[in-house]
Amino acid sequence: MEWIEALRGSTVGLDTGPLIYYIEENPDFLHKIKPFFEAADRNEFQIVTSFVTLLEVLVLPLREGRLELAREYREILLRSHALTAIPLDEGIAELAAGLRARHNLRTPDAIQVATAIRSGATWFLTNDSDFENLPDISVLVLKKLP
Numbered sequence: 161m162e163w164i165e166a167l168r169g170s171t172v173g174l175d176t177g178p179l180i181y182y183i184e185e186n187p188d189f190l191h192k193i194k195p196f197f198e199a200a201d202r203n204e205f206q207i208v209t210s211f212v213t214l215l216e217v218l219v220l221p222l223r224e225g226r227l228e229l230a231r232e233y234r235e236i237l238l239r240s241h242a243l244t245a246i247p248l249d250e251g252i253a254e255l256a257a258g259l260r261a262r263h264n265l266r267t268p269d270a271i272q273v274a275t276a277i278r279s280g281a282t283w284f285l286t287n288d289s290d291f292e293n294l295p296d297i298s299v300l301v302l303k304k305l306p
Contacts, residue, residue, distance in 0.1 A: 161195055163300060163305050164196055167283055170205050170281070170283055171208055171280050172200075172205055173207075173209065173272065173283065173297065174207050174209040174213070174285050175213075175272050175285060175286035175287070175288065176216040176217060177288065177302070178196070179209070179236070179237075181193045181287075182196075183217075183229070189303075197242070206244070207242055207244070208243070208275065210246055210271050210274075211245055211246065212275075213272070214234070214237050216268065218234075221233065246275045246279055248271060252271065252275050256270035259294070263293075269291070272286075273291065273294060282298060285300045286300070286301060287301060288301070289304075
């Protein structure tokens, strides 16, 4: 896929949705997201995400008692060589506040983007069109990718 090739050698910020699609094998998006994670596993690029992702992905599995799915999410977010989960710090919080103020993002979304930017990401993969016109990072909206 051409869009994945464009990511080579870069750092890519990751929103929560695409990770859920991958782990839970969403039939609408798996054909796009699986090659993305396979390329990252081959060290073609690095993926970063915020600990907000851990919070968001664990809610439903814990609520439904799906402990194996929760374990799988923890494993990929906390132990993967291709993906790094970044804790919230003062710099990310301040950048997120600025993004919220200027672009009217929800707090979790602002933290996700701020984490990517502060981690040196040049790309941000999401399925949320609200992110499309953000400065300082190129946004890839999964549903709009070939």
